[in-house]
Amino acid sequence: MMSSPNVELISECFIKPQHPIEESKQNLLDNLKRSLSVALIHFYPLFGRLVTQKTHDPHSYVVFVDCSSNSPGARFIYATLDMTISDILSPIDTPFIVQSLFDHHKAVNHDGHTMPLLSIQVTELLDGVFIGCSMNHSIGDGTSYWNFFNTWSEIFQSQGHGHDHDVPISHHPIHDRWVPESCPLINLPFKHHDEFISRFEAPKLRERMFHFTVESIAKLKAKANRESNTTIISSFQSLSAFIWRSITRARGLSHDQATSCILTINNRTRMQPPVAKDYFGNLIETVSGKSTAGELLDHDLGWAAMKMHLAVANHNHTVVQQSFNEWLQSPVVFQASRTYDPYTVMISSSPRFDMYGNEFGMGKAVAVLSGYANKFNGKVTSYPGHEGGGSIDLEVCLLPHIMSALELDDEFISAISVSNPLC
Structure with missing residues (x-):
């Protein structure tokens, strides 16, 4: 379930x-x-x-x-x-x-x-x-x-x-x-x-869509791989590490405060043999990079991106089976209020989903938006950018004062661009 x-x-x-x-x-x-x-x-x-x-x-x-x-x-x-x-x-x-x-x-x-x-x-x-x-x-x-x-x-x-x-x-x-x-x-x-029912009520949040162009993402990827002296870190892992560090900096956490960046991950391709991509059901799980706020911000982007890369790379068939077997031994029903703390960044959805290829007699959609569900302080939802080509939109949900701090972060602002499909 x-x-x-x-x-x-x-x-x-x-x-x-x-x-x-x-x-x-x-x-x-x-x-x-x-x-x-x-x-x-x-x-x-x-x-x-x-x-x-x-x-x-x-x-x-x-x-x-x-x-x-x-x-x-x-x-x-x-x-x-x-x-x-x-x-x-x-x-x-x-x-x-x-x-x-x-x-x-x-x-x-x-x-x-x-x-x-x-x-x-x-x-x-x-x-x-x-x-x-x-x-x-x-x-x-x-x-x-x-x-x-x-x-x-x-x-x-x-x-x-x-x-x-x-x-x-x-x-x-x-x-x-x-x-x-x-x-x-x-x-x-x-x-x-x-x-087991818990009707989660989100606090007052600000929700903003931030646009990352193909060029901006490529720079983040190149920087992360250069700083890690590798070529294995992906674009999305680099972007995830970037948003994790940016939100952590905006939160102004104490040096020893534990923090994590959680990604939802598709288990279909992780299984042996792989499960068909057209399988209709739930085959997702989460992986995470963990650190203290001080350690995360004292190190560079490459260090954080490598944590995200390893979290994804180490998630294999054995890990999925072990996780499921542990759940069978002690079934629990997921509740957001008991799972995510105020220091977490949780990134869901995927820019790989075909969101702008849909046609209902009115041409290409000008925007994709989400509702109230599953939103809390630190929730980030990823979408493909409207222009395609590998651009990404991130819908970021934060407490108002944290969002205001993020908007004043020069490093973060330099990596985003304004994108309005009506302009």
Whole structure:
């Protein structure tokens, strides 16, 4: 049971086409619904609900997905917002109104017993359209999420070319469950869901999107490898180390304060044999570089980047199996408030996901934004840059005074650039 506390909330913003408004709006909604229905034939767990089955003697507490015909299915919502794209994308900080673009605001995974595992909210702006997708994180990870979203887009574009149910798709989801050999039915050590549900409330945060060009990232990579006298440190490992050092410096931590940089990592390619990239489910884990604040800042970028490289490189099949076996011996449900401390930098998602290749009859998306879910002081979400080519956007969430300090950090500011797709 994958137990991130909140559902995955991602929206894509498109410029509204210049056609007769009512006709184009209805056509868009009809085509979105039709293509979504076809996509759900392939990704059928998304129209189910979570079900808990428990017995007292012997004790059994099992959670599973019920995809029977009795399920109410996925949800599709149309909404309007009297704002422009610029009203949302132009402010320095991501405005709170973005949270209203998602149906599952502040939901947790366990709510999948009564709420849809997938909900689509189409919000019409004065000059644009947001397509907000909420997916229960117990059903799939980021790879699964974007495989679904990309497939939905592919089916949308293929409408009118034959029967809808015969539309060929590039990535057929694999639903056969991956479990280690001799893995028993996962029996959770609980009697009631109140024992493990935690509705995390984020403190007041500032959220900003920082853009790193291909050239800027290349400089960070070259610097990290030069300082480490190696060529093995990747671009993303260099960027991760850079943001870790920058946020730690902005926090003004004491010299001996422990700090860490955590990355989410895809286990599919780590397994022997590898698990197919189209596997639909959760095969993610976290790896981390650790240090004290003083040690991290006294050393150079290369030192920190090498820590991140080793954390990734050492994460192999044996480590994954050991981690899973340990969890089986003592199952726990993940809770953000008990996992991340105020000194952590946690980087999730991936700039490798195809976020800007989706097409819903309105051209390329002008922005990708996320909702409230899984955000806390030190949370960083990575996206591909709008112009592509290896550029990266990082959505950084920090307490207001820490964000203000980061904005005054000359080393950090020199590495970023302003990027507004409307300019």
